[in-house]
Amino acid sequence: MTKPEAFNVLRTTDSGELIVVADYAANGRPAANFHDLAKLLRTEHTIWETAPVPWGQESGLTGQDQAERWLRGIRDSGLKVRALMGFCGGGIYASVMADRIAEWQGEHPELLLFDPGFAERRMLTEHIESFYRRLAKAFTEDQLADAKERLAEADAGASNALELAGRLTPLCQEVLKSAIVRAGWSEQAAGNTADLVNGYLHWLGAAVDLDPRPGWARASVLNSSNPDIGLHIIPEPERSEMFGEAHFFDVVHADLLKTPEVARTADELLARPVVTAGSAQK
Known part of the structure; x- marks a missing residue:
């Protein structure tokens, strides 16, 4: 398979299944990224990371435009999508793509969110x-x-x-x-x-204009200990309605994606049976 244009390839296997991770990929940031997590995961599937729009081409692109760019590459690959993961704002794009993929795949990919949150102006x-x-x-x-x-x-x-x-x-x-x-x-x-x-x-x-809530209702959240990030800023009654399940870790936000315990939990979630599209969300 040729290298996908809209993704960074973090792992290649012959399993026939794909995990897509959504984040704004940037070198040099202090927080751990999906490259760190991929090194810890034991799952035997190909892993692609969403790549940003090439510099100078982002003007005017809506959230749907951004998602469509990645969705075209996913569909053209012919791979079955096992899961999507999103870090912070990447969880918005992961959710939107998971719902679209379920339409053509006939089953919902697993959706894992790491310190998710809404995008605000x-x-x-x-x-x-x-x-x-x-x-x-x-x-x-x-x-x-x-x-x-x-x-x-x-x-x-x-x-x-x-x-x-x-x-x-x-x-x-x-x-x-x-x-x-x-x-x-x-x-x-x-x-x-x-x-x-x-x-x-x-x-x-x-x-900002994307609505991730339909997908989030099926998602598993892996949340850091930072009190101002992710589920900690969502009241408990709303939290239980907004997401499928939650896992909390005694680790700071910047280290979430490089923590072995987090990777072990992610592997366990990735090993679960897939859910047929149209079935109950929870």
Whole structure:
């Protein structure tokens, strides 16, 4: 099989079954990723990770557009989808794809969510603000005031999250890139980081309008101990209605995907019999 264009291949086997993991794949982030988890899993199936839209091609793509790009590659592979997994916002895309795959496959893939949560518009501006804080020493007082003003203007002028992501593109390429260079990075490294941030904002903004709840009702959640992430911020009565089952681990969010106990639980869930599409969710 040729390498799929819209995925990173984490494992290749001859089982004929596929596990798709959804995340915004980025090198260098502090939190563990699905590459770490794949090394710990004992399941004997091929594992693909959703790859971001190539830089410069993300403008205007809705959440459905993003999902369709991956779904085409999955269907064209001819592989039976055993499971989908999603980390944080990736759980939104994993859920939407799981429902679509069940339509043509006739059975629901297993759905595993790691610290899931909804995408919200405010997260886009908060992400930029986090870079302002980290790069504070690279701004003069006037530069920082101007950067904050440009962020506020972009937010005020956008009617939805995807439009906001588009309005933040010049801010990424001009304000953030320049600050990163002033912080001592090369032009190339600064440009790559700005592109990465821009791609992430479009991926996140596009997810805001997707509704993952139908798929989440069948999902198994593996949640970290961080009190402000995942199921911890959802009231218990809503939690039990929103998700199929929950597993909690005494491990911080950043280490969730590299913890052996989490991998063992994931393997147990992946080994369960598949559910025929149209059968009871719980």
